[in-house]
Amino acid sequence: MDRSDWQEKGEGHRQRLRDKFLAQGIEAFTDAEIVELLLTFGTPRSDCKEAARAALAQFKTLPAVLDAAPAELQQIKGIGSKNIFALRFIQGVARRYLRQRIVGKHYVRSSREVADYLIHAMRGLQHEVLTVLFLDAAHAIIDSAVVAEGTVTTNTVYPRELVKAALARNASALILAHNHPSGALSPSRQDEELTRTLHLVCSFMHIRLLDHLIIGSGDQVYSFADQGIMAKIRDDCRPILERTG
Structure with missing residues (x-):
């Protein structure tokens, strides 16, 4: 031939x-x-x-x-x-298709589509990335953005910049998401500390932190809200917010 x-x-x-x-x-x-x-x-x-x-x-x-x-x-x-x-x-x-598809949709009714986007965007990365979903008062998604790269801890994520980004979008609520390059789903102590810190900072600015998602390997997603961790953080922080409010 x-x-x-x-x-x-x-x-x-x-x-x-x-x-x-x-x-x-x-x-x-x-x-x-x-x-x-x-x-x-x-x-x-x-x-x-x-x-x-x-x-x-x-x-x-x-x-x-x-x-x-x-x-x-x-x-x-x-x-x-x-x-x-x-x-x-x-x-x-x-x-880009998955990202733009979720904008304007109600988070609770579109949580599977949100997970699809986050899994596709963050799976396979060799370093940690923190993505934030910005929501309006009705919990419709306004936008998403990567706000930190590298090891995601309270020392590498700057709450001031996060709040600034939320205010610029007129967001009333946030959802955090970061990946574990190892593929593990269980949150670390640093993950919980970061969530607690950001919950407090956001609460002072009347912005609600709804959830923190961890993207593991494959199609696995761990939700702080589903596991009761967000509720515990809110309960633990309530006395601090009441004293300063």
Whole structure:
């Protein structure tokens, strides 16, 4: 088979994948087919089937392939900078889509969508990131923003800047979320101390801290509110707020 025949066969295969998606949707695709098609966006004249299979063999899951560092991806034969750009770009599009989809929605009724966004945005990160969701008085989501990166503790998160960001958005309530790169879900003592500090600071400014979410590995999310920790923090802090209020 000469090169022109190979390219014609490859283009026919890619067109069949595109037609399959248009006719049946993403659920008809295997993870290998998804990665293959994404890789072809970067190198449309190359056969990316083996590279896609190798990526999944190396990283095990589709999310892990999308979350992989460029240096790790480049170790796989057939994956270069253009392929990596395609993977990172589609991940960025998905992240923006999920983020914009939750804005304006009531948090309680859309908590699953919020979790989907946070999981996608924070899963696989090699360092801790603290994200804040800003809500209005009816608990509709106004915006979200990363407010700290690195080790998330009371020494690295600045309550003044957090309150400033909330006031700038006219937020009445907040939800914190940070990831555990280790994948563990259980909150640390530092996580609880940070939550307590921010609850106090926000309360002084008449801003309510509704929850603190920890993003672990996979699709796991730990909620301080669901586990009763937020209620305990509020009870513990009530005497302090009453004395100073």
